[in-house]
Amino acid sequence: MANKTLLVAQREYLENVRTKTFWLGIFIVPVLLAGVVGVSVLLEKLKEVQRYSVVDLGGGDLLARAEREFRSADAKAMWRLAAKMQDDPQMQDLRDKAGPTTAGEPSADQLKAVLDWVGRQDAKDLARLGELGASRRYEYVSTQQLGIAATDPQEVQRELGQRVHKGELFAYFVLGADPANTVDDFRYVSNNFTDVGLRTSYESALTRVVQKDRIKAADIAPKVAAHIQEQVVCKPLQADSKGGTADVKKENVVDQWAPVGFVYFLWMAILGVASMLLTNTVEEKSNRIIEVLLSSVSPTQLMQGKIWGIAATGMTMVLVWVVFALAAGWTVPTLLGVSGGSAIMAVFMTLQNGGYLLSFAFYFLSGYLLYAAVLVAIGAACNTLKEAQNLTQPVMMALMIPLLSMVFIGQEPNGTVAKILSWIPFFTPFTMMNRAGGPPATWEYIGTSVLLLATIWLTMRAAGKVFRVGVLMTGNPPKLREILSWLRQS
Amino acid sequence: MEHALTLHGVTKRFGSFTAVSDLTLEVPKGCIYGFLGQNGAGKTTTIRMVMSIFRPDAGTISVLGQPDAAAIKDRLGYLPEEKGLYKKMKTAEIVAYFGKLKGMDRSTANQRARELLTRYGLGEWLDKRCEAMSKGMGQKVQVLGTIIHEPDLVILDEPFSGLDPVNRDVMRDLILDMKRQGRTVIFSTHGMEHAEQLCDYVMMIHKSRLQFAGTLAEVKRGRDRGIQLDYDGDGAALQQLPGLARLNDHGKSAEIYLAPGRDPQQALRWLLDHVTVRRFDYREASLHEIFVRTVDDANRKLAAAGKEG
Numbered sequence: 001m002a003n004k005t006l007l008v009a010q011r012e013y014l015e016n017v018r019t020k021t022f023w024l025g026i027f028i029v030p031v032l033l034a035g036v037v038g039v040s041v042l043l044e045k046l047k048e049v050q051r052y053s054v055v056d057l058g059g060g061d062l063l064a065r066a067e068r069e070f071r072s073a074d075a076k077a078m079w080r081l082a083a084k085m086q087d088d089p090q091m092q093d094l095r096d097k098a099g100p101t102t103a104g105e106p107s108a109d110q111l112k113a114v115l116d117w118v119g120r121q122d123a124k125d126l127a128r129l130g131e132l133g134a135s136r137r138y139e140y141v142s143t144q145q146l147g148i149a150a151t152d153p154q155e156v157q158r159e160l161g162q163r164v165h166k167g168e169l170f171a172y173f174v175l176g177a178d179p180a181n182t183v184d185d186f187r188y189v190s191n192n193f194t195d196v197g198l199r200t201s202y203e204s205a206l207t208r209v210v211q212k213d214r215i216k217a218a219d220i221a222p223k224v225a226a227h228i229q230e231q232v233v234c235k236p237l238q239a240d241s242k243g244g245t246a247d248v249k250k251e252n253v254v255d256q257w258a259p260v261g262f263v264y265f266l267w268m269a270i271l272g273v274a275s276m277l278l279t280n281t282v283e284e285k286s287n288r289i290i291e292v293l294l295s296s297v298s299p300t301q302l303m304q305g306k307i308w309g310i311a312a313t314g315m316t317m318v319l320v321w322v323v324f325a326l327a328a329g330w331t332v333p334t335l336l337g338v339s340g341g342s343a344i345m346a347v348f349m350t351l352q353n354g355g356y357l358l359s360f361a362f363y364f365l366s367g368y369l370l371y372a373a374v375l376v377a378i379g380a381a382c383n384t385l386k387e388a389q390n391l392t393q394p395v396m397m398a399l400m401i402p403l404l405s406m407v408f409i410g411q412e413p414n415g416t417v418a419k420i421l422s423w424i425p426f427f428t429p430f431t432m433m434n435r436a437g438g439p440p441a442t443w444e445y446i447g448t449s450v451l452l453l454a455t456i457w458l459t460m461r462a463a464g465k466v467f468r469v470g471v472l473m474t475g476n477p478p479k480l481r482e483i484l485s486w487l488r489q490s
Numbered sequence: 491m492e493h494a495l496t497l498h499g500v501t502k503r504f505g506s507f508t509a510v511s512d513l514t515l516e517v518p519k520g521c522i523y524g525f526l527g528q529n530g531a532g533k534t535t536t537i538r539m540v541m542s543i544f545r546p547d548a549g550t551i552s553v554l555g556q557p558d559a560a561a562i563k564d565r566l567g568y569l570p571e572e573k574g575l576y577k578k579m580k581t582a583e584i585v586a587y588f589g590k591l592k593g594m595d596r597s598t599a600n601q602r603a604r605e606l607l608t609r610y611g612l613g614e615w616l617d618k619r620c621e622a623m624s625k626g627m628g629q630k631v632q633v634l635g636t637i638i639h640e641p642d643l644v645i646l647d648e649p650f651s652g653l654d655p656v657n658r659d660v661m662r663d664l665i666l667d668m669k670r671q672g673r674t675v676i677f678s679t680h681g682m683e684h685a686e687q688l689c690d691y692v693m694m695i696h697k698s699r700l701q702f703a704g705t706l707a708e709v710k711r712g713r714d715r716g717i718q719l720d721y722d723g724d725g726a727a728l729q730q731l732p733g734l735a736r737l738n739d740h741g742k743s744a745e746i747y748l749a750p751g752r753d754p755q756q757a758l759r760w761l762l763d764h765v766t767v768r769r770f771d772y773r774e775a776s777l778h779e780i781f782v783r784t785v786d787d788a789n790r791k792l793a794a795a796g797k798e799g
Contacts, residue, residue, distance in 0.1 A: 007590055008591075011587060015579070019578070284574075287577075288570070288572035289575060291543070292632070294543050295567075295568035
């Protein structure tokens with residue numbers, strides 16, 4: 001008997017897997033994702049270089065020092081650089097000077113080390129670094145380079161102002177005459193006030209330089225100054241059952257975006273595969289092939305066969321995606337030079353954690369089975385896809401809830417909302433996946449899973465009854481009340 | 491005599507509607523049995539109950555000596571009225587698939603599917619997709635899918651509908667082949683000529699109730715004999731025939747039934763005077779006539795019962 005279910009499932013699987021559209025659909029998702037990531041990185045790279053100039057009213061070395069500080073303070077760029085250096089044989093000597101670095105988001109300590117190191121480099125090495133990969137978003141142009149002959153600061157500013165107005169310059173800074181005492185006469189002149197990157201970065205570079213000068217002027221020992229300026233960092237520790245603490249293990253730290261990314265994947269996969277089942281059932285019904293099949297297999301066998309056949313199809317799809325994602329997790333960050341930040345990247349990274357994959361597989365399968373049972377029953381009761389769409393509307397509406405709450409639950413994985421949603425079986429797969437960063441207590445995992453599996457079993461039984469009656473019905477689509485009355489039959 | 495199928499007091503209701511009412515029937519082994527009746531009379535419901543797709547509300551059904559048809563599904567072949575194929579599957583694949591669903595092993599099913607398709611003239615289509623075929627070819631593929639596992643009892647619901655004359659002959663030969671191989675064939679049809687040509691037994695069901703059942707000879711026994719007339723001329727004149735009881739005028743041919751006691755010889759003489767007679771046959775009533783008259787009688791009885799009630 002089970003043999004026939006298998007035959008149906010096998011046919012279903014082969015029919016889907018043999019079509020070009022199936023593979024096209026599979027490949028288009030990673031391609032689209034890669035496209036989204038790639039395009040955003042590309043756009044970032046394509047951003048026009050913002051040219052700026054500086055007028056120094058003080059006439060000292062403030063300009064040169066600020067520029068040097070500004071360059072070296074482009075922390076992220078420096079970090080990328082340091083990461084890149086690891087793979088560039090030509091940078092062997094620089095690498096040896098910098099010490100070990102890793103890819104990914106730098107820790108505060110690492111950043112500081114790199115910055116210190118950059119600060120110690122001579123001009124030639126800095127130039128090499130700049131060429132290799134430092135951010136080239138902001139480009140300093142001196143007044144001489146701009147061909148401004150005037151020396152009077154007012155005159156220079158007027159000329160610079162015209163160039164800003166014409167768009168030749170993005171902005172120019174005016175450095176105050178007496179930064180040791182006042183910074184009131186510092187200026188930023190531009191016509192673009194939405195992109196504040198240049199201004200804020202340059203301001204903080206100036207601040208550091210001015211601070212350094214003032215510390216020196218006040219005759220404070222650099223050691224003391226550093227001591228005063230030290231930033232407070234709270235060391236993250238994990239509480240254990242005995243009330244003690246332990247170092248946070250790396251695998252326990254999950255980027256807050258990773259579960260969100262997973263939920264989104266899960267949602268797409270479940271919805272995609274379950275709708276495939278719905279379409280397939282309605283088509284088969286309107287094809288009139290159902291009755292031929294029913295002379296050989298029981299309605300339950302047919303339904304189970306379809307559900308499992310499509311499940312296998314979906315698993316194939318998800319598996320291909322996972323392979324893609326794993327491959328991308330290894331290669332994309334280095335290829336594109338991006339480090340973390342986006343949810344997709346976080347998912348790629350976290351995918352290398354086996355527990356996630358396992359729970360993804362479990363929640364995909366259980367979520368699919370639950371929604372498959374509902375949709376296959378609806379499909380069996382309808383004659384056209386249009387009718388089916390009307391009946392599936394409540395299901396689709398319910399499915400919006402995990403999608404809408406996904407960011408919120410990601411941030412508050414053990415909040416009341418998250419806990420309540422976990423116990424509603426139709427949301428359990430998404431919510432529990434969503435809460436992985438928490439993570440929920442073991443008893444919650446077990447409890448919700450038992451409830452989920454029990455619901456799947458009940459829903460399957462109910463679906464079987466609706467399927468049995470509905471699959472041979474033609475004519476008007478049944479009302480919800482009629483479908484419920486079928487449940488009471490036999 | 492052993493029976494391929496026995497129904498006893500079978501009733502099936504859908505809500506307040508009774509589709510089959512107290513049906514008792516025996517189908518002997520190895521015969522061709524015709525199920526007659528109007529659309530919606532209850533033929534398909536009866537067949538679906540035999541195939542254990544529906545469960546009867548009352549009564550018992552025994553198929554091939556088994557009370558539970560589900561247990562011997564693999565020995566039955568069924569072609570429903572609404573016929574469909576998987577459009578994307580290749581013909582040989584789908585026929586083999588039906589065989590495998592009936593418990594045949596993979597290689598036997600594949601081999602036999604190709605054999606059958608080739609034998610019935612679809613050799614060129616083995617590896618083509620079903621969607622490319624004409625309706626007639628598709629129907630042939632479906633029938634082959636129905637019989638690939640060499641079933642003992644084959645049930646065909648409206649096998650002739652939608653077929654051109656050539657394919658009808660193919661279907662007829664298929665049915666006769668099956669009988670020759672000792673299988674029992676039940677088919678439902680609206681085409682009385684097919685029933686008359688092929689069937690050993692016929693039954694008729696009208697508005698859920700059995701009207702008659704038996705061999706063709708038994709069904710015709712005791713019915714009025716009638717005149718089968720081929721003619722040229724004005725058919726309206728036939729209405730004037732003295733002693734006329736009923737007339738089925740087809741324009742070029744007609745069936746004429748005379749009132750009791752009338753002499754067909756006199757009718758012939760009258761006809762010769764009024765139309766050009768090409769053929770004159772005085773013989774037992776056709777199945778068509780029996781069908782139409784049964785429907786009339788049953789409706790009259792129901793109307794009368796309705797008035798009394």
